[in-house]
Amino acid sequence: MSDHEDPWRQWLDRHGPALLLFARQWSATRADAEDAVQSGFVKFWKSRDGAREQLPYLYACVRSAAMDIGRSERRRDVRESAGQNEPLPDFECPLERAERQAVIEAALSQLPGDQREVVVMKVWGGLTFAQIGHALGVPLSTAASRYRYAMAQLARELSEELAS
Amino acid sequence: MTDKLDGLEAELAAMRPRALSRELIERIDDDLAEASAPSKWPDRFLVSAIGAGAIAASVIVAMLLKPMSEGLAAPVPVVATVPAAPDPPRAGDFSLAAVARAEFDL
Numbered sequence: 001m002s003d004h005e006d007p008w009r010q011w012l013d014r015h016g017p018a019l020l021l022f023a024r025q026w027s028a029t030r031a032d033a034e035d036a037v038q039s040g041f042v043k044f045w046k047s048r049d050g051a052r053e054q055l056p057y058l059y060a061c062v063r064s065a066a067m068d069i070g071r072s073e074r075r076r077d078v079r080e081s082a083g084q085n086e087p088l089p090d091f092e093c094p095l096e097r098a099e100r101q102a103v104i105e106a107a108l109s110q111l112p113g114d115q116r117e118v119v120v121m122k123v124w125g126g127l128t129f130a131q132i133g134h135a136l137g138v139p140l141s142t143a144a145s146r147y148r149y150a151m152a153q154l155a156r157e158l159s160e161e162l163a164s
Numbered sequence: 165m166t167d168k169l170d171g172l173e174a175e176l177a178a179m180r181p182r183a184l185s186r187e188l189i190e191r192i193d194d195d196l197a198e199a200s201a202p203s204k205w206p207d208r209f210l211v212s213a214i215g216a217g218a219i220a221a222s223v224i225v226a227m228l229l230k231p232m233s234e235g236l237a238a239p240v241p242v243v244a245t246v247p248a249a250p251d252p253p254r255a256g257d258f259s260l261a262a263v264a265r266a267e268f269d270l
Binding site: 092 | 169173191196
C-alpha cells in the first residue's frame with residue numbers, strides 16, 4: 001500500500017466518497033459503482049495533466065466509466081438478479097437520524113438522473129455550477145436550473161412525507 | 165421558500181457519503197503502481213528486436229547500393245594510340261643518288 005501522502009491518495013480521500021455516490025447513479029449495485037470509481041479514477045490520474053480543469057475532468061471520467069459498465073450486457077444480468085434486493089447504504093447513518101436520512105435517500109432516488117447527478121456534484125462534490133457544466137458538457141445555466149428543480153422537488157417530497 | 169431550500173441544502177450537506185472500502189483503495193493502488201512501473205521485459209525485447217532489424221536492414225541496403233554506385237561511375241575512356249601513317253614520298257624527298265642506286269638495284 002502506498003503512503004497516505006501520495007497525491008493520488010489525497011485526491012481519493014477528499015473526493016472518493018462523493019465519487020462513489022455519483023457513480024451509484026448508473027449502477028444498481030455498489031460493486032458496479034466501485035468498479036466505475038476504480039476505472040474512472042485510474043484513467044483520470046494517468047491523463048489529468050491534459051485537462052483544463054481537473055476536478056470536473058475527474059467526475060467526467062467516473063461518469064463515463066459508470067455508464068460503460070452500466071451498458072454492458074454481463075452487468076445487466078447481475079443487476080437484474082442482485083440489484084433489486086440490495087439496500088442503498090450510500091450514506092453514513094447515525095442512529096438518531098436514521099429515519100429522516102432514509103426518507104431523504106428515498107426522495108433523492110426518485111429524482112430524474114440528470115438532476116440527481118447535479119445535486120451530488122454540488123452538495124457532496126463541492127463543484128461550482130461552472131464546473132458541473134464542464135463535467136457534463138452542458139451550459140452553466142442548465143446545471144443551475146437542474147439543481148433548482150431538484151431541490152424544489154426534494155423539498156416538496158419531504159414536506160409531503162412529513163405531513164403524512 | 166429560499167430559507168426552506170437553504171435548510172434542505174444544509175441538511176443534505178450534513179449527510180456523509182460512505183467512505184471507500186479498503187479493498188477498492190488497494191485495487192486503485194495496484195492499477196496505478198502497474199501503470200507507473202518500468203516496462204516489462206517483453207516490451208524491452210520488442211524494442212531490441214525492432215532496433216536490430218533496423219540495423220540489419222540498413223546493412224543490406226548499403227550492400228545492395230554499393231555495386232550499383234560503382235557501376236554508375238563514369239568509365240575511363242580507352243584511347244588507342246595509332247601511329248600516324250607516313251606521308252607518301254614526294255619527288256623532292258630523295259636525292260638523285262638514291263634514285264640512281266635504286267634503279268641500279270632493280
